[in-house]
Amino acid sequence: MIYLILVFFLLLLMLGAAVYAIVQKDLLYAVIATGVISLVLTALFYMLQAPDVALTEAAIGVALTTIIFIITIRNTVRHEDDYNKKDDLKSAIE
Amino acid sequence: MKKFIVILMLAVLGYYLGTTFYSLGFGDARFEHGVKDYYLENTVSQLNVANTITSIIVSFRGFDTLGEVTVLFLAATALGGILYKKRHHIGDRSVLFPASSIVRSGSKLLFPAVILLGVYVFIHGHLSPGGGFQGGTIVATGFLLMLLAYQDFTVSHHILSFVESFAGIFFVAIGLLGFINGGTFLQNFMPVGTLNDLFSGGVIPIIYILVGFKVAAELTGLIYTVLNEKD
Numbered sequence: 001m002i003y004l005i006l007v008f009f010l011l012l013l014m015l016g017a018a019v020y021a022i023v024q025k026d027l028l029y030a031v032i033a034t035g036v037i038s039l040v041l042t043a044l045f046y047m048l049q050a051p052d053v054a055l056t057e058a059a060i061g062v063a064l065t066t067i068i069f070i071i072t073i074r075n076t077v078r079h080e081d082d083y084n085k086k087d088d089l090k091s092a093i094e
Numbered sequence: 095m096k097k098f099i100v101i102l103m104l105a106v107l108g109y110y111l112g113t114t115f116y117s118l119g120f121g122d123a124r125f126e127h128g129v130k131d132y133y134l135e136n137t138v139s140q141l142n143v144a145n146t147i148t149s150i151i152v153s154f155r156g157f158d159t160l161g162e163v164t165v166l167f168l169a170a171t172a173l174g175g176i177l178y179k180k181r182h183h184i185g186d187r188s189v190l191f192p193a194s195s196i197v198r199s200g201s202k203l204l205f206p207a208v209i210l211l212g213v214y215v216f217i218h219g220h221l222s223p224g225g226g227f228q229g230g231t232i233v234a235t236g237f238l239l240m241l242l243a244y245q246d247f248t249v250s251h252h253i254l255s256f257v258e259s260f261a262g263i264f265f266v267a268i269g270l271l272g273f274i275n276g277g278t279f280l281q282n283f284m285p286v287g288t289l290n291d292l293f294s295g296g297v298i299p300i301i302y303i304l305v306g307f308k309v310a311a312e313l314t315g316l317i318y319t320v321l322n323e324k325d
Contacts, residue, residue, distance in 0.1 A: 067242075
């Protein structure tokens with residue numbers, strides 16, 4: 001019973017983080033939220049007795065993907081509203 | 095006339111594809127229990143591998159793993175091709191925030207431990223959870239830590255590409271050596287040893303170590319390319 005409640009809570013947490021990542025205009029916060037999804041998913045995989053997949057998710061989902069996204073944000077724009085198609089096109093041509 | 099020929103060819107192709115898939119018998123009685131029983135029975139009796147998942151990934155479904163490694167290689171190559179810049183100044187990163195002394199000392203302290211953990215994970219891939227992909231990613235994370243902390247820390251692209259090609263060539267060579275005793279691609283041809291030993295499982299640990307080196311080199315190169323990209 002307590003196992004079911006824990007799984008349900010973790011699934012709810014994942015869902016909440018996913019909705020937050022979509023709604024949030026600050027992309028840095030959105031990336032951290034996707035990292036949280038991966039972290040919770042790691043715990044879920046471990047609870048479902050799949051340690052191999054949990055290790056993969058922890059190494060790739062939590063660490064590598066998050067940091068590559070953060071580097072990308074650092075090199076582009078942080079807020080979704082700052083995105084200007086005209087400027088982007090100009091810099092792409094130059 | 096042209097359209098008619100095309101439709102005729104498509105019909106012939108469709109007929110043969112349809113009969114092939116029909117004769118495979120998806121959901122048939124002989125597939126009722128799947129292939130899991132075969133894997134579970136033969137992992138220990140044939141290969142002496144403690145981790146069933148490793149035996150499936152590297153031995154029974156080894157060809158799929160070769161495909162996965164190729165996909166990763168193609169992704170890293172494509173990223174490198176997109177972000178390629180002729181003028182590269184070493185230490186001239188686009189992410190130009192100087193790391194604090196806490197981060198630098200912590201990274202220096204953690205770097206050997208992270209590398210050791212990654213190597214442990216892919217050497218013990220056939221005994222404990224984890225394997226080449228996981229271990230390789232952990233090693234790449236260790237390099238990422240150093241790249242973020244020290245702006246003058248560099249990795250040589252020549253060494254990375256050498257390690258990667260070497261690992262890939264040896265993976266295929268070991269796969270082809272499986273044909274020696276009239277077997278199939280990636281068939282085991284070495285003594286399997288005793289269960290739960292470090293030197294057990296025939297070619298499985300060797301292949302997983304090669305996969306670990308390949309993945310580590312690819313991901314480190316990928317991170318280095320992204321970090322050095324600047325407008």
